[in-house]
Amino acid sequence: MDGIPIGELSRLTGVNIETIRYYEKIKMLQPPPRTEGGRRIYGPTETRVLAFIRRGRELGFGLEDIRALLALGGPGKASCEDVRKIASHHLDDIRTKIADLRKLERLLAKTITQCSGSRVPDCPVLDILDVRRS
Amino acid sequence: MDGIPIGELSRLTGVNIETIRYYEKIKMLQPPPRTEGGRRIYGPTETRVLAFIRRGRELGFGLEDIRALLALGGPGKASCEDVRKIASHHLDDIRTKIADLRKLERLLAKTITQCSGSRVPDCPVLDILDVRRS
DNA sequence: ATGCATCCTGTAGTGACTACAGAAGCAAGG
DNA sequence: CCTTGCTTCTGTAGTCACTACAGGATGCAT
The missing domain is CATH 1.20.5 (Single alpha-helices involved in coiled-coils or other helix-helix interfaces)
Structure with missing residues (x-):
């Protein structure tokens, strides 16, 4: 089980732990795999999506716009x-x-x-x- | 009983009825006298305070700053x-x-x-x- | 085992509104 | 008088993007 826990992702991306969980709740972020103890483990993909979201927020985009951009960024989408x-x-x-x-x-x-x-x-x-x- | 009801105050000042009640709730506006039926009746003073608040919001002041300015605007205060x-x-x-x-x-x-x-x-x-x- | 750090879920709060729901008040018209 | 349609009331909850606990569980080092 390779990956990083939420605290490390928070430090890596500069996004608050609680904000990360919030993004998961509102389905901006996919729920990551968990340890047997129930802890989230984030891989490179999730890390990248979160960085995308953060950058979008920095640029002042609203979350719904970022959601749309994320959808558009998928392969062969638009x-x-x-x-x-x-x-x-x-x-x-x-x-x-x-x-x-x-x-x-x-x-x-x-x-x-x-x-x-x-x-x-x-x-x-x-x-x-x-x-x-x- | 001279004065205007809340709907008229709203139209006069451009501030939403619900926002007016909100301002009263958070004590930006003093509770006005009521009719026997329980309806608010606003006089010139309340109208003026509300206009002050609205102008402050238009200028981008936060409510707490406006509250402070209202206090400072009183006679012989500061x-x-x-x-x-x-x-x-x-x-x-x-x-x-x-x-x-x-x-x-x-x-x-x-x-x-x-x-x-x-x-x-x-x-x-x-x-x-x-x-x-x- | 203990102690500390990290993590979990659920709940509630922030600021400045905004939008009901359900009930009551009010005025005009029949 | 009753009916109709509009206005107003209080209380509650939602908006947006977070943020802050509380209480409990997990994980690691000593």
Whole structure:
């Protein structure tokens, strides 16, 4: 019985033990073989799938998108076009988020600059939040 | 008994009925007076506090920060300096997020550009996710 | 045997909501 | 008055992606 236990897989991949078990529960990861004592033993395939999932999360993909990508990555399954659709949609989301955050940044930065440290009720940050103040 | 019911407050402020009740439950909003039938009746003060909360959420502040800002906004409570601290810290968070998202954007955009629509296993998006592919 | 580390399953919590279910309230119309 | 249709109530549970136990079992070294 060759393979590694869950703790070692966790250290190897940087994914939390509990998260690994969570991924198994939601069927992102196939249940691995067990020892006679009931402990999970992970081989290279499982290790690789987990690394794939982690990388996808790092890139900000949701779990369902990653699930789809995993399915698409199987042998002879689909063209790169399907993968591209998922990734492009995600890229659009990221761009929208960046634009929104840039707006927030500008608004907040401007408001904080005006914050002279004077006593309330002279406070531009509170002013921007409060409909009656502004 | 002057005031508006929760449905009208929801339409007025754009905050979900259930979210309004949630805010009351977690004590962001004070429980308003009720009709004899038990229905909530909101006045101008509650309306204003809810609008404050919503604006804060729009600006990306967490509820606990908004709670603190609400407390600071009270009469003679604190200087604008405390408010500034909260807002500045939030601005730092936003800037970090923007930087992270920009990294993601660049990486994904580059990878998708390479995606020619050819058949798997020729797929740069999957390549970037998969340790053995790359 | 003992002690410590690792692992197991099941349950519940996080943050900020969101969505019912089943019952009650309310106003308009017949 | 009754009926109808809409609004509101409380309580419970779910969303997403985890995270944190509790209590017990396993495994290894001394």
